[in-house]
Amino acid sequence: MDSQPSLSTSQDLGDSQLAGDSQLTGDSQLTGDSQLVDDSDPSDPLSLALLQQHPALPTPPTPLSDSYTHHSPTPSSGLPEFPGGRRRYMIGIDEAGRGPALGPMVYAAAYCPVDWEELAGLGFNDSKVLSAATRAALLSTLSSHPQHLGWSVRVLSPSSISRGMLSRPPTNLNVQAQSATVHLIRAVYAAGLDIAEIYVDALGPSVPYQAYLQGLFPQAEVTVKPKADALYPIVGAASVAAKTCRDAWMERWVYEEPGMPRSRSLAAPTAAASTEAAPADEQEQEQEQPTEHLGSGYPSDPKTQSWLATRLERTFGYPRLVRFSWAPVRLAMEKHGHAVKWIDDNQASVVRSFASATGRDKGRCGLAKDLGLRSVADI
Template sequence: MPELDQSQLKVSPLGEVSKFLSAHENFKNAFISSSIPQVCKDEPCVLGVDEAGRGPVLGPMVYGIAFCPIESNKELVDLGCADSKELTEEKRDIIFANMNTKESSNSCIGWSVEVISPSVISANMLRRTKYSLNEISMDSAIGLIKRAADEGVNIAEVYVDTVGPPEKYQAKLSNIFPYYKITVAKKADSTYPIVSAASICAKVTRDHALKLWRFPEGLKLSHETYGSGYPGDPDTKRFLSENADLVFGYPNLVRFSWSTAETALNGHAYDVEFDDIDDTKQEYEGEQITKFFKGKTIKGQIKRERHQFFKRRFLGKVEF
C-alpha cells in the first residue's frame, strides 16, 4: 500500500482497543494486534482472514486475521465463533472480550487487524492510476499474513473469506505463500471457525472505530447522527445531505470515492474539477497538414498564435 503512514498498538482487552482508536489520528491507517501465544510459534497453526466495512460510505475498512494451533479448533467453537453476520453486535463484543481475557483462549489464539482509513481509501481510489478497493484489500491481507509470519507464527493453513471470484485470489496468494495450504472461499466465515474469529476481530474494530470517530474538522456529532455508514441507512443519508461543506465537501469520515458521496454532494457544495484527470489521452502534437488551409482571416491576414513559450506555461492576457 503506498500510504505506509500508520500507528501501531499491541493490546488485548476491548477497552484498550477503544482507547487507542479514539486517540489515534484517524486519517492514517492503524495496526492493532494481540500478543502472540507461545504455542502459535511452536505448533502448526491455522490462520483466518476476513474484512469488515467494505460497503459503507463512512468510516474505515478493517482487515483482520486470527490464528491458533490446528489442535485448538475446539476452543474457537467453545468461544462461539460462528458466522459473524448471524451474531449481534453485543455478542461479538463479548466473544472478542473473552478471546482476549479468558486464559484458555488467550493462551492459544492470536489476532491482528489493520484499520484502513477512509482518507486512504479515497485517495487511493482517486489516484491518477487507480488503485482499486480489491487491490487495497488483497495487499492488506497479504501484509497481515506476512507480518504474523515475521513475528514467528508457525502458519500451516490459511483460510480467506472473499466476496469476489475465489480462484484468482487463491492463485495470487499461493504464489506469494507457496508453503501454506491456502483456501479462498465465499462465506468462509460461516464454514471455518478461524475465519469467523478473524471476522469478529475485524467487525468489532470497525464498529468501535466508527462509533468513537472524532472529527478533526471540529464537528460535534455523535454516532447516532451518522448511523452505520451503509448507503441505505436513513441516518447516514441524512448525515450526508446535512453536513456538506461548500468548499471541502465532507469531513474525512466520508469516503469521497463512493458514488453515494459524490451524488449527495451535488447541489450541496461547489463543483470541483481537478486538473487533467485523463491526461493519459495523448493529443497529436506534430503540425497538422490542415494548418495550411486555416489561420487566415477573411481579409487574408495571417492570424498570429501565441508563442509556445506562453502556451506551455498556460500564460495568457488577463481581462477584467
C-alpha cells in the same frame, strides 16, 4: 536461537518486519490531542467494551488520519522456545465495512494451533449473526488465551480507500482488500509462527483468489470459501475482531474538520445495544450498527443520506469519515458543491498543449499564459 519478533501495533509498514510493544508507528502517525466526550449510556455493554477498552484503538482517541495495523501479543505456543516444541498454526481472515460510504474498512486475522481443540467451544461465528453483547464478550475472549490465540487488524482509513480508488490508475477496493489480507498473513509469518493452514472468507470468485493466495504462500494449505466465517471458527474469530474494531472506530470517531464536533458518540441506546441476534433476513448483507445521526453508513440508508446531505461543505466536501470515492458521494459533491473549472478544461487536444507559443504568448512564462494575465497597456 535468535528470538522472533513479537507482533505489535504499526502504521502502514508494507511488508517490513513488525516489532515493538504497543506503539503506533510508521509512515503517518495517528495525530490529535482532543479528548472524546462519551455521553453514551454507561451500562451499554457495547459502549463499555468498545468505546473504552478496544485494544486496537489508540488511547486517548485520535483522528484516523491514515491506515494502520494492530497485533495482539504473539501466542507463545507457536514460538521455538515453547516447552515441547512449537506448534503449527492456522490463520483465518475476514473483513468488516466493505460496503458503507462512511468509516474504515477493517481486515482481521485470527490464528491458533491447528490442534487447539478449545477453539470450537469459544463461540466464534459470523459476527453478523451475533448480538452486540456477544461480540463484546468475544472481543474479551480473543485476548484471554495469549498462549494459543492471537489476532491482528488492518484498519484502512476512509482517506486511504478514497486515495487509492481516485488515483490514476485507480487501486480498486478488491486490490486494496487483497493487499490487506496479504499484509496480515505476512506479518504473522514474520513473527515466527509456522502457518500450516490459511482460511479466507471469499472475496468475489473464490477459485482464482484461492489460487492467487496459494501461489504467494505455497508452504500452507489455503482455503477460500463464501461464508467461511460461519464454517470455520478461526474465521469467525477474525470476523469478530474486524466487526468490533470498525464499530469502535465509528463510535469513537474524532473529527478534525472546523465546524464539526470534535468527537461523536452514541446519544441514545441504539440497535448496537441490542442483546438479541439479528433476524435471519438481515444477515445476507453486513449490518452496520446504526447510530442516531449516521445511520448504518450504507448509501441506501435514509439516515445516512440525511447526514450526508447536511454535512457537505460546498468548497471542501465532506469530513474524513466519508469515502469520497463512493458514487453517491461524488454525485452529491458534483451537484451541490461549488463548481471547479480547471485551466485545461477547454483544451482542444493534448497535442496543442505542447505546441510552440505564437503571437503575444511567445516568450511569456507558463503561469502568465495559464492564468490569462495581460499587460495593463493591452486592456
